[in-house]
Amino acid sequence: xxxxxxxxxxxxxxxxxxxFVSKKKLKEIAKNVCLPESEVFSAATFYSFLSLEKRAKHIxxxxxxxxxxxxxxxxxxxxxEKKLKVKAxxxxxxxxxxxxxxxxxxxxxxxxAIIIDGKPYVKVNEKKIDKILRKLK
Amino acid sequence: xxxxxxxxxxxxxxxxxALSKNPSSVIKIVKKSGLRGRGGAGFPTGLKWELCxxxxxxxxxxxxxxxxxxxxxxxxxIITKAALNLIEGIIIACHAIKAKNALIYLRGxxxxxxxxxxxxxxxxxxxxxxxKISIGIILGQGAYICGDETAILNSIEGKRPEPRKKPPxxxxxGLYGKPTLINNxxxxxxxxxIFLKKFDATKxxxxxxxxxxxxxxxxxxxxKQIGKLVExxxxxxxxxxxxxxxxxxxxxxxxxxxxxxxxxxxxGAWLGACSIIVINHAHSIVELCESIQKFFVHESCGYCAxxxxxxxxxxxxxxxxxxxxxxxxxxxxxxxxxxxxxxxSFCALGKSAPLHVITALRHFKEEFVRRCx
Ligand code: SF4
Ligand code: FES
Numbered sequence: 001x002x003x004x005x006x007x008x009x010x011x012x013x014x015x016x017x018x019x020f021v022s023k024k025k026l027k028e029i030a031k032n033v034c035l036p037e038s039e040v041f042s043a044a045t046f047y048s049f050l051s052l053e054k055r056a057k058h059i060x061x062x063x064x065x066x067x068x069x070x071x072x073x074x075x076x077x078x079x080x081e082k083k084l085k086v087k088a089x090x091x092x093x094x095x096x097x098x099x100x101x102x103x104x105x106x107x108x109x110x111x112x113a114i115i116i117d118g119k120p121y122v123k124v125n126e127k128k129i130d131k132i133l134r135k136l137k
Numbered sequence: 138x139x140x141x142x143x144x145x146x147x148x149x150x151x152x153x154x155a156l157s158k159n160p161s162s163v164i165k166i167v168k169k170s171g172l173r174g175r176g177g178a179g180f181p182t183g184l185k186w187e188l189c190x191x192x193x194x195x196x197x198x199x200x201x202x203x204x205x206x207x208x209x210x211x212x213x214x215i216i217t218k219a220a221l222n223l224i225e226g227i228i229i230a231c232h233a234i235k236a237k238n239a240l241i242y243l244r245g246x247x248x249x250x251x252x253x254x255x256x257x258x259x260x261x262x263x264x265x266x267x268x269k270i271s272i273g274i275i276l277g278q279g280a281y282i283c284g285d286e287t288a289i290l291n292s293i294e295g296k297r298p299e300p301r302k303k304p305p306x307x308x309x310x311g312l313y314g315k316p317t318l319i320n321n322x323x324x325x326x327x328x329x330x331i332f333l334k335k336f337d338a339t340k341x342x343x344x345x346x347x348x349x350x351x352x353x354x355x356x357x358x359x360x361k362q363i364g365k366l367v368e369x370x371x372x373x374x375x376x377x378x379x380x381x382x383x384x385x386x387x388x389x390x391x392x393x394x395x396x397x398x399x400x401x402x403x404x405g406a407w408l409g410a411c412s413i414i415v416i417n418h419a420h421s422i423v424e425l426c427e428s429i430q431k432f433f434v435h436e437s438c439g440y441c442a443x444x445x446x447x448x449x450x451x452x453x454x455x456x457x458x459x460x461x462x463x464x465x466x467x468x469x470x471x472x473x474x475x476x477x478x479x480x481x482s483f484c485a486l487g488k489s490a491p492l493h494v495i496t497a498l499r500h501f502k503e504e505f506v507r508r509c510x
Pocket of ligand 1: 282299300436437438439440441442444445482483484485486487488
């Protein structure tokens with residue numbers, strides 16, 4: 001069956017388990033799926049869900065696409081930047097949070113949407129964010 | 138409209154009806170139904186099946202569930218509410234083109250739908266066993282370009298997901314060089330309905346979002362007045378414009394306009410995957426364009442220069458204008474750049490990326506001019 005040896009699934013599994021794909025693991029996966037390491041590296045660095053180093057304990061992604069934009073995603077991002085004292089695309093000093101923008105996540109009917117550690121939060125506002133973050137500390 | 142009632146549930150009866158027919162009559166029936174691909178390009182489904190079936194080699198079926206167009210969430214609804222319809226459609230496709238292997242490429246953001254898909258696959262187990270068909274799931278990892286029917290092939294093969302030159306078309310030379318039938322979720326979910334005579338080619342699912350109280354997926358009939366549809370979704374404020382996903386363009390809101398592909402095309406836009414984002418008077422078209430442009434800069438795969446560099450430049454200019462730092466010269470350059478990127482880019486992503494700016498400049502130019510020195 002084809003799906004058994006697909007690089008993307010292997011990388012995805014490791015990312016989910018560890019929060020990143022180490023160089024060592026990348027080599028191992030390349031061997032398992034019978035692809036050259038260079039090709040696996042080139043593919044792995046393409047996808048926004050995959051990272052080759054651990055970014056932080058929690059990953060916060062704010063949708064910045066049209067429907068979320070119309071419902072104030074810019075304001076949400078600014079609020080998060082201020083609250084976490086970090087710029088989008090970076091991790092907090094204590095490596096607790098990594099804040100980033102993301103393309104539409106298919107929750108446009110409940111915009112603005114954010115994703116934290118793969119879990120969707122919809123119709124977010126400042127108050128909701130405070131509540132969510134308190135639980136994550 | 139209640140979302141549950143949107144799709145007629147086949148409950149295996151469509152599958153049974155289709156499997157009782159031989160492959161060539163299945164293809165004939167799909168051709169006759171008038172079903173066209175719902176992913177955006179609108180290619181006649183039956184014809185695609187026929188082309189693929191005729192190609193030599195081991196046939197494959199690939200369900201494109203990498204719904205990534207901003208403003209689109211109908212495939213998510215179909216999988217959530219009617220995954221069995223989809224799996225039935227996949228099995229019928231396998232039967233029609235004599236494929237033993239099928240894959241579902243699910244966008245990474247929808248990973249929580251995997252159990253739903255697996256449950257539906259389990260329900261069809263007897264059919265899969267009898268026909269020796271296996272269905273695998275591949276989870277995307279966050280890349281819009283993988284929705285392209287050739288980039289998705291490279292993605293599955295473990296290569297960098299850049300688009301391939303067409304022809305050869307995937308139906309003839311697809312995954313690992315094998316004839317591969319690629320259809321999206323909505324298209325395949327319609328297949329069992331055809332065999333139950335419940336399919337109506339004039340209706341399709343539409344994702345409504347934006348400045349609406351009651352955003353969601355609606356079933357629309359071609360030709361219905363857009364105002365009636367928007368009213369149902371309860372607009373917030375007074376609607377000013379409609380935006381068809383990120384790549385379909387922006388047109389002025391005219392409640393009396395019948396919703397047809399032609400009407401939208403006449404205004405320079407494109408209905409595509411049928412996503413309608415409603416924008417009210419409180420929002421600036423310039424800022425909307427800036428937000429859409431950010432998306433394209435992020436999602437350009439970087440393979441060709443016009444799209445990789447051109448989209449960055451378009452964003453720079455849009456930012457300047459949006460911050461009231463642009464000039465009339467910028468505006469002219471913006472127009473030229475958009476024209477260039479749409480003509481010189483390699484794949485559909487780059488070709489359609491500037492459409493939102495082109496249509497915005499056609500219909501809402503004064504909003505840009507007002508912000509220019
Ligand atoms: S047009 Fe854009 S997305 Fe398409 S191949 Fe070129 S760089 Fe990649
Ligand atoms: S636009 Fe934000 S989820 Fe679709």
